[in-house]
Amino acid sequence: MMKSRISDMDERNSQAYTEDQLSFFMEEALAQARLAELDGEVPIGAVIVQHGQIIARGKNSREESQDATGHAEIDAIRQACHQTGSWRLNDCDLFVTLEPCLMCAGAIIQARIRHLYFGASDPKSGMAGSAGDAFALPANHTVRITGGLLAGPCGDPLRSFFERKRNKI
């Protein structure tokens, strides 16, 4: 079930996505998560949508790149900025398979992302309400947030990844 902290009234400036579109975009983020997993990374993926089109894709690459900022959201945001030629992504929505961490929450606000859709919640590090609410801190931009979109399919690869890691299979 999707949880949203926005009212219908607040949707007026948002792209009106159909349920099918929402699922499609999150499936595309999941495809990025699977690519990350093939590289031995924690399976997290993201896409950024502008005017109904995917303009950037990102995946977790921290181990391969040995870059502490190599999270799916940062990757996607940097690509979207490059793609649009602007650091302001006001008319862009971000779909990510896992609730963002503190750094990514901050990057989403910095980039002026309009609407954040995330899949699975992260009780340990999720900063959109689970471990903390970074989006509630003072900021000059408010991000609309919808969590729990394809939460099961988004969480499954993460659960099995960490289970395999624990069992060293």
Next chain:
Amino acid sequence: MMKSRISDMDERNSQAYTEDQLSFFMEEALAQARLAELDGEVPIGAVIVQHGQIIARGKNSREESQDATGHAEIDAIRQACHQTGSWRLNDCDLFVTLEPCLMCAGAIIQARIRHLYFGASDPKSGMAGSAGDAFALPANHTVRITGGLLAGPCGDPLRSFFERKRNKI
């Protein structure tokens, strides 16, 4: 005057810097801020120190790069990761001229930076206690923080930058 939330006991794992070293590293961060300003950017700079040596330098480049993540701290962290070949910067300290924003606070935690030294406080967006305290949110790494190091010299170029901007000189 420097404010620190660490006790002498907590210093045991920190590099013991002399006052001259602390000033020297922050001056080097200030040199990066001046370079940013020459590029027409908000004058913020950072350096990262490992084993008493500067291993990375960063400056705000958001306008030039049109990258929402183009803050001095992110720039320096990515360089330090590249330099050391590791996303874990546990034995590294970061010196930055302005109190970090939410994104950079998150990146500093992600990179496992040992000690954050910042210059000027940022009442609007500073997340090391001024506008909020992102470092107090649940995390698997604790960063030691010292604010107010060369606060005056670090804040002056920012104040004059925004004053010029307001007056459109």
